[in-house]
Amino acid sequence: MDKGSVMDPDQGVPFHVTTIFTSRLILMMALVFLFISLLNHQNQMTLLILLILGLICITKLWSRFAFSKMTFTSILDKHKIFPGERITLDITAENAKLLPVWLQVKVRINPSHFVSDTPLCENSYLLWFQRTRFSWTLQSLKRGCYPIGNPHITIADLLGFFPKQTSHSDRVEVIVYPEIISIRPVSLPQHIFFGVPGAQSPVQDPVYILGTREYQSFTPVKFIHWKASARYAKLQEKVCEPSVQEKILIVVDVGLFFTHQATSDFEQMLSAAASMAVNFENRGNAVGFMTNAVISGGASGFVPLGRNRQTLSRILETIARMQMKQDSRVSDIFHQHISVLWGISCIFCSHSIDSSLVKMKQFYARKRIPVKYFVSTMGEPESNPTIVSDMIQPIDTICL
Secondary structure, eight states, X not given: OOTTEEEOTTTOOEEEOOOGGGOHHHHHHHHHXXXXXXXXXXXXXXXXXXXXXXXXXXXXXXXXXXXXXXXXXXXXXXXXXXXXXXXXXXXXXXXXXXXXXXXXXXXXXXXXXXEESSOSEEEEXXXXXXXXXXXXXXXXXXXXXXXXXXXXXXXXXXXXXXXXXXXXXXXXXXXXXOOOOOBOOOOOOOOOSSSSOSTTOSSEEEEEEEEEEEOOTTSOGGGBOHHHHHHHTSOEEEEEEETTOOEEEEEEOOHHHHHHTOHHHHHHHHHHHHHHHHHXXXXXXXXXXXXXXXXXXXXXSEEEEEOSHHHHHHHHHHHXXXXXXXXXXXXXXXXXXXGGOTTXXXXXXXXXXXXXXXXXXXHHHHHTOOEEEEESOOOOGGGOTTTOSTTEEEGGGTBO
């Protein structure tokens, strides 16, 4: 280990600390000895002390300009991953001046979110107009949305007498999707919204809009797409999918998870909900998602019904950003998006059976939405005899 360095107990790598030459007591003693040597005409001692004082002044001025014209850039090779996958974080440092510097870069991450096989702290020397890159490989451990980067920077003169520290604001966001697990096929209640469904049905389903076309005089006014008409300055009508298309809305109610502080059950339910969304999308169904949880980043907890990979990606990202905190009531979100919730089947996920589930069943019944319920724990059936049925089952029953 270099002189003037100590071992960082968290990272296992050396970093420079301030030496005794920066102590005010040492400076005062040097001035006293300088005065004594001048009185006694000790030329060699005077020269030595002047050299020490000059070195201290030069290195202090050196460190003052060390951060000048220094740039740092954080780059990730992937921004959206699944638990267990690895990402590479590169931090590039550039010294765009004639003054060389000593540099230390330390990445601070939560060890419960990511782990690294190498120490997250590295040292380097940067000469004039030189660039260097620090690289770390991180493995994700759990679902969530995490800022990575924001490195802790220490810069000093080449002797490390006067280090200066700062936290760089350049950070990037990583979305860790929920774990996708194997599940058993989920049977949904049949919902015949328009009578006899099928590709040859004369009735089109207004829930699933394929596109728009110029308005035909025989088309009912309710099928006019007003936003598209305003954009094209000509009446446009909606082109809809026939009623054979099955549409599934997955709803996660976070309220009881927060009440019981059931973190592990919450993560299991989110993993199952994400797996069901992937399974339905692979079957060609239109899938949507809704939650009353707080979404990190201020995003919406509602993903409209869609039958494409973009919709699935939005669902997985919404689940990744979910926090175990309730933002609003599920029924309020339904009322807010009621125009796109007709003619669907619903999967409702909650922690357990209680009176709130009775209210949700009544709400779905009024909307004529067939629902299947999944809970983390069934509780005591005797305490909830009115809502225990074959449409309510533990989430463990579909997890393989």
